[in-house]
Amino acid sequence: MPNQKSNGNPDFAIVIMAAGKGTRLKSSRAKVLHEIAGQPLLAHVIKAAQQIVPAGHIFVIVGHQAENVRAAVAPMGVEFVLQAEQRGTGHAIMCAREQVASYQNILVLSGDVPLIRPETIARLRDFHLGKKAAMTILTAAPTDPFGYGRVIRAGSSDRVKAIVEQKALSKAQQKEREINSGIYAFATKPLFANIDRLSTDNAHHELYLTDMAALLVKSKATVVALKASDAAEVLGANTLAELSSLDATMRARKCSDLMAAGVSIYRPETCLIDNDVQIGPDTILEPFVQILGQTRIGSGCRIRSFTIISDSQIADNVLFRPGCIVDRSTIAAGAQLGPYAHLRPGSEIGEGAHVGNFVETKKTRMGRGAKANHLSYLGDSDIGAGVNVGAGTITCNYDGVNKHMTVIEEGAFIGSDSTLVAPVRIGKGAYVGAGSTITKNVPADALALGRSPQITKDGWARDRRERQAKAKAGK
Ligand code: UD1
Ligand code: CA
Numbered sequence: 001m002p003n004q005k006s007n008g009n010p011d012f013a014i015v016i017m018a019a020g021k022g023t024r025l026k027s028s029r030a031k032v033l034h035e036i037a038g039q040p041l042l043a044h045v046i047k048a049a050q051q052i053v054p055a056g057h058i059f060v061i062v063g064h065q066a067e068n069v070r071a072a073v074a075p076m077g078v079e080f081v082l083q084a085e086q087r088g089t090g091h092a093i094m095c096a097r098e099q100v101a102s103y104q105n106i107l108v109l110s111g112d113v114p115l116i117r118p119e120t121i122a123r124l125r126d127f128h129l130g131k132k133a134a135m136t137i138l139t140a141a142p143t144d145p146f147g148y149g150r151v152i153r154a155g156s157s158d159r160v161k162a163i164v165e166q167k168a169l170s171k172a173q174q175k176e177r178e179i180n181s182g183i184y185a186f187a188t189k190p191l192f193a194n195i196d197r198l199s200t201d202n203a204h205h206e207l208y209l210t211d212m213a214a215l216l217v218k219s220k221a222t223v224v225a226l227k228a229s230d231a232a233e234v235l236g237a238n239t240l241a242e243l244s245s246l247d248a249t250m251r252a253r254k255c256s257d258l259m260a261a262g263v264s265i266y267r268p269e270t271c272l273i274d275n276d277v278q279i280g281p282d283t284i285l286e287p288f289v290q291i292l293g294q295t296r297i298g299s300g301c302r303i304r305s306f307t308i309i310s311d312s313q314i315a316d317n318v319l320f321r322p323g324c325i326v327d328r329s330t331i332a333a334g335a336q337l338g339p340y341a342h343l344r345p346g347s348e349i350g351e352g353a354h355v356g357n358f359v360e361t362k363k364t365r366m367g368r369g370a371k372a373n374h375l376s377y378l379g380d381s382d383i384g385a386g387v388n389v390g391a392g393t394i395t396c397n398y399d400g401v402n403k404h405m406t407v408i409e410e411g412a413f414i415g416s417d418s419t420l421v422a423p424v425r426i427g428k429g430a431y432v433g434a435g436s437t438i439t440k441n442v443p444a445d446a447l448a449l450g451r452s453p454q455i456t457k458d459g460w461a462r463d464r465r466e467r468q469a470k471a472k473a474g475k
Contacts, residue, residue: 010057012125013103014049017092017182017209018042018111019063019083024238030065032111033072034237036247037254038274038292041237042069044114044250046076051118052107052125055079059099060111061092088206089182090198093191101188105129108209110182115233115246115253121183127226128185131158134221135191135212138183140231147238148179149210151225158224161217163210167203178227180210181234190221250275262299280316298333307338315351329361332368350385367410379403380422384410390434392417409444418450 022031032042049058055077062069063083070080083095100106128136139151149163163180194215198207216223228234237243255268262281272290280299290308298316307324314331321338328345334352341355346363353366356373364378367385374391380403381395387408395406396419404422412426415434427444436450
């Protein structure tokens with residue numbers, strides 16, 4: 001953490017430019033709200049910034065769809081600055097002048113350059129301070145520099161002469177491969193002493209922050225460049241294709257981190273794992289698994305192919321057979337699910353419980369060791385420990401207006417193909433005969449049969465066959 005100044009501010013504030021429209025995405029959604037690895041671009045940038053300075057010293061410039069952008073990241077506790085009209089990146093920084101002029105330096109990040117690592121921002125900060133520079137530009141040399149501003153150095157030194165935008169490049173400059181990442185450090189004094197000299201004399205008639213390089217050089221201030229070791233970190237997302245490739249990079253990073261921490265991922269390139277997901281060691285992910293949102297998974301689990309888990313808490317040693325869908329649910333240790341189990345929000349599966357083939361649960365608690373192995377719908381129910389729910393059991397939880405609870409107490413046995421019309425309670429240890437429709441509470445240890453008695457007519461089938469055979473022969 002940088003030193004605290006007497007006015008209470010650290011040496012650095014971070015400004016994140018996020019007011020632009022993102023015309024090249026051809027999307028109605030603001031660019032910085034497009035997602036990679038399950039989170040808006042801007043959220044990734046803020047997260048990296050928060051590793052450098054506390055959220056109260058991070059200023060996000062909003063403009064296009066300002067309200068949506070604010071709402072999406074407000075919980076992160078950052079400050080916002082409105083750039084009501086988007087007149088360019090230079091203008092964006094002008095808008096933040098009042099908020100940041102009291103800091104000695106600012107780090108400027110772009111809301112659409114989301115793969116930046118905190119370590120790289122810290123390196124930029126330290127390099128900038130070490131060089132006592134007025135402006136330090138983070139650069140990179142990607143294989144294809146097209147579309148980026150190019151950094152023109154003074155010979156082979158750290159010193160920079162200018163940044164030239166793609167459209168203004170001369171023939172010779174088009175060969176330059178060192179790009180401007182859109183990430184900078186500035187000493188605030190020279191920045192704000194010169195920023196009003198920016199002009200709109202360029203292809204987009206905007207105030208370019210990049211022109212500060214030449215302006216500062218002209219005023220005899222020091223402008224230097226620091227090349228990022230990994231060009232992938234500073235790639236921008238200006239088109240949906242670029243966005244998709246950033247998403248792939250970020251998810252690959254996530255998989256590598258998990259594998260380094262002891263998680264086996266058999267075909268990482270087929271899995272989608274969101275950034276905030278946590279997975280314990282010795283858990284195995286088979287190909288084509290998705291783990292999304294705020295999901296936490298313990299250790300020793302096995303997640304077989306085509307399972308999708310979102311916003312859920314999974315304890316240790318849970319087995320997901322293929323094709324399970326789990327949303328906003330909790331699963332205790334040693335439980336077994338699927339194939340094709342569907343846990344809808346509010347499902348709480350107890351230790352060692354089984355939720356099997358084509359079983360759907362919603363707002364349902366299953367106690368320790370309870371089993372529903374085949375073809376059931378269990379909604380709004382509380383199922384005790386050790387209960388056995390037979391194949392095809394349905395809780396009728398909805399009367400067309402309201403939802404009602406089904407309670408099945410500990411150790412009860414529900415015969416196959418039963419319908420339990422809620423509200424209804426099956427007492428502890430009770431039996432429900434297969435094929436029953438249960439509309440009244442069943443006391444503990446009772447047997448309930450809710451089906452019509454069976455009629456058996458001896459010889460009926462044989463007699464019928466004979467009658468039919470005679471009728472046919474008589475024709
Ligand atoms: C910018 C740089 C370019 C660099 C590239 C790196 C300029 C003029 N060019 O180009 O040299 O190689 O980034 O990715 O800066 N924004 C605002 N207000 C505005 C305009 C933009 O907040 O008025 C924000 C955008 O939301 C975006 C960022 O600034 O997050 C960069 O703007 P963008 O239009 O994407 O600039 P590039 O053309 O990519
Ligand atoms: Ca950009």
